[in-house]
Amino acid sequence: MSASIDIHHLTKRFGALTVLDDISLAIEDGEFVVFLGPSGCGKSTLLRMIAGLEAVNEGEIALGGRRIDTLPPGERGVAMVFQSYALYPHMTVRQNMAFGLENVGTPRDEIARRTDAAAKVLEIDHLLERKPQMLSGGQRQRVAIGRAIVKEPRAFLFDEPLSNLDAALRGRTRLELAQLHQRLGTTMIFVTHDQVEAMTLADRIVVMHDRRIEQIGTPMEIYQRPATKFVAGFVGAPAMSMLPLSGVTRGPLGARLEVAGVGHIDSAVTLPEGFATQGASIGIRAEDTRPDAGADTGADRGTGAGPDMNTGSNTGSGPNTGPGSLPLTVDVIERLGDRTLLHGHLPDGTVLVAQDTGRSQVAPGQVVPVGVDPHAVHVFDAAGRAHHAGEVR
Amino acid sequence: MSGTAPTHGHSRTLFWAAAALSVLMFLPMAWVLVLSVTENEALSRGTEAAFSGPYTLKNYTDIAGNSGVFRWFANSLVVAVGQTIGVLILASLAGYAFGRLEWPGRRLVFVIVLFGLAVPEQAVIIPRHQIFSTLNLHNTYIALILPGLSLPFGVFLMTQFFRAIPPEIDEAAALDNASRWRIFWKVLLPLTLPAQATLGIFTFLFAWNDYWWPLISATDKDMYTLTVGIASSQVNFAQTEGLGFLAAQAVFAALPVLIVYIIFQKHVVTAVSGGAVK
Numbered sequence: 094m095s096a097s098i099d100i101h102h103l104t105k106r107f108g109a110l111t112v113l114d115d116i117s118l119a120i121e122d123g124e125f126v127v128f129l130g131p132s133g134c135g136k137s138t139l140l141r142m143i144a145g146l147e148a149v150n151e152g153e154i155a156l157g158g159r160r161i162d163t164l165p166p167g168e169r170g171v172a173m174v175f176q177s178y179a180l181y182p183h184m185t186v187r188q189n190m191a192f193g194l195e196n197v198g199t200p201r202d203e204i205a206r207r208t209d210a211a212a213k214v215l216e217i218d219h220l221l222e223r224k225p226q227m228l229s230g231g232q233r234q235r236v237a238i239g240r241a242i243v244k245e246p247r248a249f250l251f252d253e254p255l256s257n258l259d260a261a262l263r264g265r266t267r268l269e270l271a272q273l274h275q276r277l278g279t280t281m282i283f284v285t286h287d288q289v290e291a292m293t294l295a296d297r298i299v300v301m302h303d304r305r306i307e308q309i310g311t312p313m314e315i316y317q318r319p320a321t322k323f324v325a326g327f328v329g330a331p332a333m334s335m336l337p338l339s340g341v342t343r344g345p346l347g348a349r350l351e352v353a354g355v356g357h358i359d360s361a362v363t364l365p366e367g368f369a370t371q372g373a374s375i376g377i378r379a380e381d382t383r384p385d386a387g388a389d390t391g392a393d394r395g396t397g398a399g400p401d402m403n404t405g406s407n408t409g410s411g412p413n414t415g416p417g418s419l420p421l422t423v424d425v426i427e428r429l430g431d432r433t434l435l436h437g438h439l440p441d442g443t444v445l446v447a448q449d450t451g452r453s454q455v456a457p458g459q460v461v462p463v464g465v466d467p468h469a470v471h472v473f474d475a476a477g478r479a480h481h482a483g484e485v486r
Numbered sequence: 487m488s489g490t491a492p493t494h495g496h497s498r499t500l501f502w503a504a505a506a507l508s509v510l511m512f513l514p515m516a517w518v519l520v521l522s523v524t525e526n527e528a529l530s531r532g533t534e535a536a537f538s539g540p541y542t543l544k545n546y547t548d549i550a551g552n553s554g555v556f557r558w559f560a561n562s563l564v565v566a567v568g569q570t571i572g573v574l575i576l577a578s579l580a581g582y583a584f585g586r587l588e589w590p591g592r593r594l595v596f597v598i599v600l601f602g603l604a605v606p607e608q609a610v611i612i613p614r615h616q617i618f619s620t621l622n623l624h625n626t627y628i629a630l631i632l633p634g635l636s637l638p639f640g641v642f643l644m645t646q647f648f649r650a651i652p653p654e655i656d657e658a659a660a661l662d663n664a665s666r667w668r669i670f671w672k673v674l675l676p677l678t679l680p681a682q683a684t685l686g687i688f689t690f691l692f693a694w695n696d697y698w699w700p701l702i703s704a705t706d707k708d709m710y711t712l713t714v715g716i717a718s719s720q721v722n723f724a725q726t727e728g729l730g731f732l733a734a735q736a737v738f739a740a741l742p743v744l745i746v747y748i749i750f751q752k753h754v755v756t757a758v759s760g761g762a763v764k
Contacts, residue, residue, distance in 0.1 A: 146657050179654035183676040192672075193662035195554030244662075 094246035095157045096280040097122045097171075098143065103152035105138055114136050114304040116152070120282065121296075125274050128284045129291040130301035131327065137252055139301070140284045144173050144250050156247060167196070172241035173250040176231045177259065180225040180240070186212075187221040190240045204243075211242040231262045238273070248280040255290060267293055288328050292316065298326050317469075322477035325376045331434060334445040338373040338472065346467050347482060350375050354441035355419060360470035361482035376468030381469035382447040384435055384461045385418060388453060418462035423447055423455055435461065521733035522546070529729040538749050545734035555738075557708060558715030563742070564627055565711055566693040566702070571635040574682055574691045576635055581644025581678070582670055586656065597643065602638035607698065615702055623705040634693055647681040648674065683750045691743050712739050 105113040113135045117286055120126050124252040128136035143154055145166030148161060154162040161169045172193075180189050187208055195206045212218040215235040225233055234254060242248055255263045262325075271294055274281055285291055291298050292312040300307045300323075301314060303375040306322040319325035325333045336358075340351035344362040347366075426433040433453035436446050447463045455461055472480040508667040520536045521529065522545055528535035549555055583589070584596050614633060652675060659669045700711040710718065716735045 146660070166657070171661070173658070173661050175654045175658060176506075177652060177654050178566060179652065179658040181655065181658070181673055183679075194657070194666065196663040196665075232534075242656075314734070322687045 098222045098248060098280060098282070099153075099155040099158075100139075100143075101153045101155075103139070103142065103154065104150050105135070105142060105147065108149050111304060113142075116306060117297060118309065119246040120280060122157075123278045123280055125281045125283065125294060125296045127291040127295035127298050128282065128301055128337070129286065129288060129298050129328070130307075131286060132204060134301040135304050136286075136299075136301045140173075140252055140282060143169075143248075145169050145172055145279075146173075155307055159463075167193075169252055170243045170274065172246035172251065174237045174241050174247075174254045175232075176253040177266070178225075178237040178257075179256075180233060180236055182225050183223050185224055186217065186228070186236050186239075188296075189225070190243050192233075193240065193244050195219075207243045207245070208239075211239045214242070215239050216274055230258055231266065234266060235256060238270075242277075244334070248282065251281065251283040253285055254283075255285070256287070264289075267274055269295060294329075298328075300327065302327070318477055318481050319376075319471065320397040321327065322374065322376070322473040322479065325471060325473065325479065328370065329378060331379050331446045333376045333378050333471070334443075336375040336377065336439070336443050336445070337441075338370045338375050340370055343367055344467075348472070350470070350472065352419075352439070352441065352443070354399045355439045357445070358419070358465050358470060359467050360472070361468045362472050362480050363482075364472060364480055369475060370401060376471035376472050376473060377445070379434055379446045379448040379470065382445075383464040384421065384447045384449045384453075384455065386449070386459070405436075416465045419445065420460055421447055421463045422460050423457055425456055425475050426453070426455065428453075436462075454455050503571070516735055521730055522737045523734075524730050526728055526730040527605045529673055530551070542730075545730045546664055549734055549738055552719060554707060554710065555712075558710045558712045561627075561630075561704075561709060561715075562694055564711040564728060565630045565634075565696075566690050566742075568627065569632040569693040570686050570689045572631065572636050573640050574686055577637065577640035577644040577685060578678065578682065580641045580673065581648045583644075584641065584645040585648030586651075586674070599638050599641050603638065603642070611698070611702065614699075618703060624703050625709045629703045629707070630700055630711065631701060634689070634696070634708070637689065640689065644678065647678045651677055675732050682734045687746060687750055690746055694739075694743050697747055 098118075100116055100118040100120075103113060103116040104111065106462045111210075116135075116139060126140060130136045138147055140148055142162070145161070145164065149162045152162075153160055154462055166375060181192065184192065190208045190211065191204045194207065199207075209218065209223070212221055214261065215238060217232060217239060220232060220236070225236065227380060228336060234257075237254070258266060267290055270283075274294075283290070283294055292315075293408065295312055296307060298312055299309050300317045302323050308315060308324045310318075315324060315328055319328060319333075322335070326335070336352050336355070338350055339353035341364055342349045342351065342357075343357040344357075346359060346365045348360050348362050350358045350360055350362075351389055352358065352375065358377075360375075410451055421437040423435045423437040425436040427436060428451070431451045433449045433451060433455070434446055435453070435455055436444070445463070447461070449455060468482045470482060474480070517536070521533070523541045523543065524536050525540050525542050526545065528538075528540060563721060580599070584592060584599075618624050618629045623632075655673060655677070656669055659673045664673065695713065696711070697713045698719070700714045701717075704710050704714060707715075707718075719735075
């Protein structure tokens with residue numbers, strides 16, 4: 094039976110406060126979809142509405158073509174894993190997992206079979222007679238997932254299930270969830286504010302912001318072609334640097350983007366005629382920059398300003414600036430091992446983060462010319478809508 | 487004691503302060519216990535006999551010799567157990583409704599219930615007597631049990647306890663296809679056991695020690711509770727002539743409460759120290 098989820102014009106209000114405004118979304122059978130967004134964007138509320146824990150004010154939710162928003166939670170065919178795990182503290186692991194099956198009158202031997210099978214898969218079979226308070230956070234998490242699996246639901250709902258785990262365990266559990274999805278092939282919806290979880294787990298990401306869906310797309314679409322300025326700023330670490338756009342002229346590859354007091358960036362973006370620069374901005378990811386520390390650091394640098402880099406004639410203000418680059422005064426150096434992030438500012442005060450190699454020799458206070466990949470430049474109009482260069486690569 | 491000895495100055499002071507208070511609390515009880523096994527005649531000459539004897543168990547055998555005592559004991563047991571069970575059922579259901587369910591007027595009704603905490607028994611005793619008199623219920627177990635069932639403190643305690651249980655527990659159970667009754671009975675109620683134990687002990691203690699209402703309602707000697715019965719059997723000058731017997735009666739009356747407390751001690755400590763759902 095298909096387990097596609099269709100959400101039509103869903104609206105949710107708490108009193109006078111609208112928390113979800115006219116949400117429509119179609120999730121394919123077997124798809125792993127992540128709702129990503131900052132706190133308070135409505136992503137958890139949307140998940141809870143699918144689960145039946147919040148009433149629907151307007152709109153419809155259908156699972157496998159059957160309307161479910163009028164059904165009680167237990168009859169929707171979904172299982173949910175809560176952020177706090179919500180295990181029954183007075184029941185053993187086995188009883189926790191069996192409770193849902195007992196409620197629907199599943200025969201005892203069938204309950205035992207499913208519980209044992211799920212426990213084995215999750216490697217918690219030695220914990221079946223323990224109570225939740227005798228388990229570690231990671232073990233509780235597995236029990237919560239086990240409790241969902243034994244019900245053999247048509248869709249799994251995860252409400253930030255990894256946020257209470259430490260970093261190492263979070264990474265491991267993330268991987269196991271991905272494997273679980275591959276093995277079961279069941280529709281899964283996962284709510285998180287963690288973009289790494291979203292990027293690694295999702296077939297498609299639904300980015301939510303301020304009661305609405307900002308963008309729906311594959312992780313790479315979201316990352317490389319963010320539909321709005323919000324998505325561009327929210328997805329990716331460090332956040333995309335935003336430079337104020339002051340003018341547009343024709344360049345060799347597309348639009349030549351002027352930044353008042355700094356210079357220009359040649360981009361491969363094609364902007365519509367009469368594009369209004371008032372309130373518009375240029376988005377640049379750190380990994381699309383090529384800081385050129387010049388002779389000082391040239392010896393150990395793997396990359397320089399390659400043939401794709403900007404080669405225009407910028408107005409350099411520092412000693413190391415060269416043609417086609419932004420003069421970045423480095424304020425803070427963040428070493429991440431394999432790469433180095435240079436946090437600095439441009440002559441107009443705009444903050445920019447550039448990425449150098451792991452063995453970067455750049456020092457704070459140094460002015461470094463930074464080249465920008467013209468194909469990776471994003472332009473956002475005053476309303477926040479994005480314009481990109483070329484195709485998704 | 488030595489195993490739990492404090493290691494630094496501040497907690498050492500606290501330890502000795504608590505020890506001193508414990509001794510202070512225990513002294514009167516020990517005094518009554520010693521008096522209860524001291525001969526009446528020796529005590530009538532002066533209470534210093536408690537330190538010199540002669541000691542005897544006659545005071546206790548005298549209790550057994552009083553034909554009414556076992557009947558009163560049974561009455562007290564019926565009333566205390568009945569009231570405890572009734573309060574636990576009512577307070578749990580009310581606590582669930584106030585702490586867990588959304589319904590119009592919930593806050594208002596809760597406030598009205600809490601107002602009950604401010605109304606002393608003395609203020610309602612005459613109308614209560616008249617109601618039971620009109621209904622011809624005096625000298626029945628119903629009359630002895632019923633007034634104790636309206637316990638605002640119990641409702642308050644259970645409401646707070648139900649509120650402290652994370653809502654995700656109910657939600658998980660709802661997703662597990664459990665009916666509202668099953669969620670209450672199988673999931674939430676077991677989690678309130680510490681509070682149930684505390685409330686149960688307090689209710690039992692209160693009902694067992696209650697004197698005033700049974701004195702008014704139970705006029706038939708066969709319907710006396712232990713407190714009323716023991717008081718009625720005291721003759722004039724009991725304080726001076728039958729001090730040992732009086733003390734033995736006090737010990738006898740306190741025993742069931744002590745036993746109940748010892749059995750449920752763990753739950754009481756858990757509840758009083760605020761350990762709800764971890």
